[in-house]
Structure formats: C-alpha cells, structure tokens
Amino acid sequence: MQGKIKPNLPQKQVVLPFKKSVEIAVKSIKSRFFRTLITTMSLILAISFYAYIKVNLDIISSITVSNDKAAIQRLSLQGIEIPGEGRAMELSPQERWILFLSLLVCVVGIVNTQLMAVADRFREIGTMKCLGALDRFILRLFLIEAALQGLIGSALGGAAGALIACLGALVKYGSSIAGLVSLNQILTSVFSAVVLGCLLSIIGVLYPALLAAKMQPVEAMRGRD
Template sequence: MQEKTKPNLPQKQVVLPFKKSVEIAVKSIKSRFFRTLITTMSLILAISFYAYIKVNLDIISSIAASNDQTAIQKLSLQGIEVPEEGRALGLSPQERWILFLSLLVCVVGIVNTQLMAVADRFREIGTMKCLGALDRFILRLFLIEAVLQGLIGSALGGAAGAVIAFLGALIKYGSSVIGLISLNQILTSVLSAIVLGCLLSIVGVLYPALLAAKMQPVEAMRGRD
C-alpha cells in the first residue's frame, strides 16, 4: 500500500478571535447599511406585530383584573369579554394563526434577502478563504451579523409594537389605564419579542450562511462582480 505522508507543518494555526469577528461583522453591517435595513425591515415589522399583540393582551388582562368598573365597561364596549375570576385572557385561535403566519413570512423574507446578500459577497467570501479563512470563520461572521441585526431589529420592532399598543389603549380606555398597567409584564413581553426576533434572524441566516461557508474558494472567485 502506498504510504500516506502526512506532513508535519510547524505551529499550524488559523484563527479569527471573537472580538475581531464582531469587528468585521459590525463593519460589514455599517457599510451595507441599506441592505441591512431591508433585511431588518421584515424582522422589525413581524416583531412589532408580535409585541403589539402581546402588550395589548397584557394591558387588557390588567384592566380585567382590576376593580376599575369604568375601564372594564369600556372593555366590553370594545367587544372583549372579561373572563371569569381566576381565568387568564388568551389569544384567540385566529390571532395565533395570524401571528404564526407573520413570523413565518418574516423568516422566509430573511432567508431571501440573506441569500441575495451571500450571492453579493461571493467574491469577498472567496477572497477571505484564499487568505486562509476556515469555513467556520465565514459561518461565524454571518451568524454574528444576524444576531446583531436581530437584536437591533427586534428591539426597534418590540419598542414600536409596545408603544402602539400603549397609545391604542390610551385612546380606547382613557388615561386611567396607565395606573393599572403592570410595567413588569410589558417589559417581559418586549423582552420575549427581542429573544424571538434574534432566534428568527438566526434561523433565517442559517441556510445562506452554510451555503457561503461551504463554498470552495475557486467557486467564489468565479462569482460575478
């Protein structure tokens, strides 16, 4: 049998420190601001919708749980049935379905824009690989970018949703609701929206990023301008 000569390369190491990865990712987001904005937009919209629904529910629950009869009456006027004592208000099946659909559409949108982003960056990815980048560096760069986009997008979306729900409540139920709302509950809802947004962003970038990472340097170099 032919003997495989495994070479002994001295002090082999190829690294990309985490700090550097973040630096590069931030740079890339900054200089592709418009593209990032589009990718993030669908996330902002979906998450603001999610946050709106959650916060709205929080507000209604706290009104229903209060002893403020005028506010409860206004609830009934809006067509919201106050549940019996001890039972929590939940989302209706339709609301749940719409929420699910909106999040799904959001993920599909992210996959779509990220695939375009990867195609745009064929050359850059190929160059990095020629300079010694490993598959996982490329994967990591895309994931960090996605997390950053997720954080920013869902923070904006979450805040927008909460504000809209709050203003809506002010108009519908009057200023007396301010005293009834539990800030903790709303913060929890917004936080859950942000976590969800990050998850969606990561799920959306996974396939495009894997595609980019697996690319051979030559293939990438042949990529269009």
C-alpha cells in the same frame, strides 16, 4: 495519515478571534446599510406586530383581573369579550394563527434576502477563503451579523409595538388604566419579543450562511459573474 512524513508540517492553525469577527461583522453591516435595512425591516414589522399583540393582551388582562368596574365596562364597550371574573385573557386561536403566519413570513423573507446577500458576497467569501479563512469563520461572521441585525431590528420593533399598544390603550380605555397595568409585565413581553426576533434572524440566516461557508475558494478566482 499515520507513517506519512510531512516535512514543514503546518504547526499553527489559522485563527479568527471573536473580537475581530464582531469587528468585521459590524463593518459589513455599516457599509451595507441599505441592504441591512431591508433585511431588518421585515423583522421590525413582524416583531412589532408580535409585541403589539402581546402588550395589548397584557393591558387587557391587567384590566380584567383588576376590580375597576368602570375600566372593565369600557373594555366590553370596545367589543372585547371579558372572560370570567378574575381570569386572565388569552389569545384567540385566530390571533395565534395570524401571529404564527406573520412570523413565518418574516423568516421566509429573511432567508430570501440573506440568500441574495450571500450571492452578492460570493467573491468576498471566496477571497477570504483564499487568504486562509476556515468554513467556520465565514459561518461565524454571518451568524454574528444576523444576531446583531436581530438584536437591533427586534429592539426597534418591540419598542414600536409596545408603544403603539400602550398609546392605543390610553386612547381607547382612558388614562385611568395607567395605574392598573404592570410595567413589569410589558417589559417582559418586549424582552420576549427581542429574544424571539434574534432567534428568527439567526434561523433565517442558517441555510444561507451554510451555503456561504461551504463555498470553494476557487470561486474567487473566476472572472466577473
């Protein structure tokens, strides 16, 4: 573009401050509560499953590494194979596989609902672009929304999974195990579940959000779809 004279050259770029993006994303989540709930539901379920498995494993390994003979006895009565003395429990290949599948199904579900959401909001996105929004504003809005959904959904799911695992363990192995289990380890597992959930939510929204961001503003001009 060298040498070309552009009178009234646009001096200022368009902006969307981060605070405003979050504000708009929160508004959007609030007013589409039901749709958000459906998107988040698959995440809640998958993450609660993940947290349940992780916390369960934490509890069992804390019991097995302890020297509480009575508790270990109750474990084997439940049909759990105790690894050699002093060694921690690990997930069986089958359990790993099921966990992986459940997370995969969750991501596919998120991609699906987010694609629907984008199709639903085509006009809104086009209008924003007509008002001067850049591709990355749209992308950012969707990513923030997904991150928030991921945070809330996986926090709920993680808490639910951990709670169920703990209650189940108390019922199965007796309340005496409470002293053996390290709270720290459980919290770490829940935390990892929340991080994983946010990641999955963001991975799930990437493709739909890119589609939305690439959309031409002309779409907003078209009549009813």
